[in-house]
Amino acid sequence: MIGIDVGGANLKVVNDEGVHIHYCPLWEKAPIADTLKPYVKQGETSAAVVMSGELADCFENKLQGISFIVGEVQKAFPGARFYGMDAQFHERPVPQLAAANWLASADYLRERYAGAILLDLGSTTADIIPLGHFGSLHELTDLNRLQKGFLLYTGMLRTNIAAILQSVDLFGIPTPISSEYFATSADAHFVLGHITPDEYACDTPDHKEKTRNASLRRLARVVCADLEEIGEEGALQIAHQVYERQKAMVCNAARACAMAYGAQEILVAGIGARLFARELGAQDLNRELGPVADALPAFAVREIALRNREFSH
Incomplete structure (x- = not known):
């Protein structure tokens, strides 16, 4: 069986x-079916799927996005x-499919870590999930999660610097920054050694290129x-300063959630796991789960389908 997170x-x-x-950006007519078909040739016949891509602005609304994603996946896995x-x-x-990827992660981890908070810090967002309250998480939309502090739109790679900072202290001089899309969090993390070129x-x-000098040029801009x-x-x-501000945003939100729900432990997954586990004194799920922690929802939905024997009846 294959697990997929779109x-x-x-x-x-x-x-x-x-x-x-x-890397398969939906707003650029991503070839989802063509990307998945090689897995069929490798002998995979069943697919358990979660998604969050229905929010992409190439769609009129979420249901249109859901329908597109379901249709594309079914071309490869009927x-x-x-x-x-x-x-x-x-x-x-169906509407319930919208942004359910984080709930799959919670469903997989909730029994083993019932007293924990999960922070899944990816390329674009940070999901903060109280695992011991799984029943209350059902049907939460992204709007609900934004309002509750369970979803932060800041990530390790794709976040516009202008969404993190409004100004910087440059050689001791307060300096407003441009709101143009000149550099991203990936540039900051790359030059600081938090992520590799890959x-x-x-x-x-x-x-343009993904080199240290190119990232420095984008940051200067x-x-x-x-x-x-x-x-x-x-x-x-x-x-x-980008990192310090992002660290404060993410860590403060994770600690606030942990305090509100009486969590005894914080788990961290995603591309930011190593860095933020250290900052929070948390458990890095990469150490327990290995590389699948970077694709936790895809791994989780596969494990849930196996647990539920979804394809055995």
């Missing part, structure tokens, strides 16, 4: 061979089953400067 930017697949992450916000599997596009797994804002104007030191000052 996000707005990434298509994540988990099978017996491991984790496979494909018998695919889709996990919904009611914690049930479905065979047709982990910079998204397009760059300027569609957020204060309307060339790298030659502020130097590497100035660009690194920006990167450090």
